[in-house]
Amino acid sequence: MTRLPRIYDDLASWWPLLSSPAEYAEEAKVYRRAMGDASWGAPRTLLELGSGGGNNAFHLKSHLACTLVDLSPAMLEVSRALNPECEHLEGDMRSVRLGRLFDAVFVHDAVAYIATEEDLRATFATAYEHCRPGGAALFVPDFVRETFRPSTSHGGHDDGDRGLRFLEWATDPDPTDSTYQLDFAILLREGDAVRVERDRHVCGLFGRDQWIRWLFESGFRPRILPAEHGEAAGTEMFAALRP
Numbered sequence: 001m002t003r004l005p006r007i008y009d010d011l012a013s014w015w016p017l018l019s020s021p022a023e024y025a026e027e028a029k030v031y032r033r034a035m036g037d038a039s040w041g042a043p044r045t046l047l048e049l050g051s052g053g054g055n056n057a058f059h060l061k062s063h064l065a066c067t068l069v070d071l072s073p074a075m076l077e078v079s080r081a082l083n084p085e086c087e088h089l090e091g092d093m094r095s096v097r098l099g100r101l102f103d104a105v106f107v108h109d110a111v112a113y114i115a116t117e118e119d120l121r122a123t124f125a126t127a128y129e130h131c132r133p134g135g136a137a138l139f140v141p142d143f144v145r146e147t148f149r150p151s152t153s154h155g156g157h158d159d160g161d162r163g164l165r166f167l168e169w170a171t172d173p174d175p176t177d178s179t180y181q182l183d184f185a186i187l188l189r190e191g192d193a194v195r196v197e198r199d200r201h202v203c204g205l206f207g208r209d210q211w212i213r214w215l216f217e218s219g220f221r222p223r224i225l226p227a228e229h230g231e232a233a234g235t236e237m238f239a240a241l242r243p
Contacts, residue, residue: 004072005113006199007184008052012074014188017157017164021058021082028059031138031237034225035104038239040134043103047130049093049123050110054079057086064104069096094122098130105130105137112142115179115204117214124218124240131242137220139238145207147236148172148180156187163189172205180205208236215240 007018035043043064051057051068052075060066067087070076076088089098093107094114105127114120127137150172156165165187172180182201187194208224215222220240 005201006197007186008072008075010074011186011188011197011199012053012072012078014162014164014186015053015075015078016082017159017162018155018166018186019053019055020157021053021055024055025059028056031056031106031108031140032060032063034237034239035106035136035138038136038138038223038241039104040241041103043135045102046104046106047098047100047102048106048108049096049126050107050113051075051079051088052108052110054083054086056106056108057083060106061086067098067100067102069093069098070110093126094119096126100130101132101135102130103132103135105135107137107139109140109142111139112203113201115202117178117206117210120204120206121214121218124215124220127240128219128242133242135242137240137242139211139240141206141211141236141238142203143180143205144211144236145205148205158189161189161191178205179203211236211238219243 046064046066048057048068051070054068057066057068061083068079069089069091071092073090076090080088114123131137151170153168167185169183179202184199186197212222221243222238222240225237225239
């Protein structure tokens with residue numbers, strides 16, 4: 001996580017054309033319900049770690065007071081434009097400490113960029129430190145080791161004279177390590193001019209037993225829930241109660 005992928009850095013202004021907030025409506029409902037079901041009492045405050053462009057917060061903010069933390073200043077600017085009502089803070093999910101407790105802590109697919117056991121445990125510690133007793137944390141990795149399959153996907157959107165189309169290719173060059181790769185070929189259109197950009201993302205890949213064990217060791221009481229919407233469809237969510 002030392003070097004940000006380009007779509008979260010120099011290409012961040014294009015993010016809404018790669019991933020539209022409208023695409024998150026149904027899955028945001030699932031995440032809100034999962035956090036509520038895992039908590040003792042209905043959540044009212046939410047800390048999202050790795051909040052990115054704010055697409056989930058766009059749908060959650062009418063139900064929860066959202067504090068959004070991300071490592072990328074450029075993505076925080078995208079999110080501020082979409083969610084001016086929300087508090088935005090720059091920080092690393094492995095180490096940020098706000099000195100506050102929240103009813104729920106949410107880590108969506110940004111947790112995919114945690115690629116080592118040490119860093120994943122540090123992320124769990126951050127979530128635990130910010131979750132009130134009786135609250136819950138929800139983690140939504142794109143894959144666990146048991147569900148990963150090489151795949152391709154594509155998409156994109158238009159907005160006036162700007163447009164974006166992408167091809168995403170997920171591979172695991174070394175099945176013996178704890179990472180996989182996402183390679184993006186991205187077409188960017190401005191007026192009649194079109195250019196091509198490439199972006200490689202290195203992501204973490206851990207077994208579900210590792211997730212459960214490390215969450216327990218962090219102090220949580222986790223359980224696995226099916227993820228049925230969005231990019232995480234077909235894998236697992238981890239809902240973790242802080243006793």
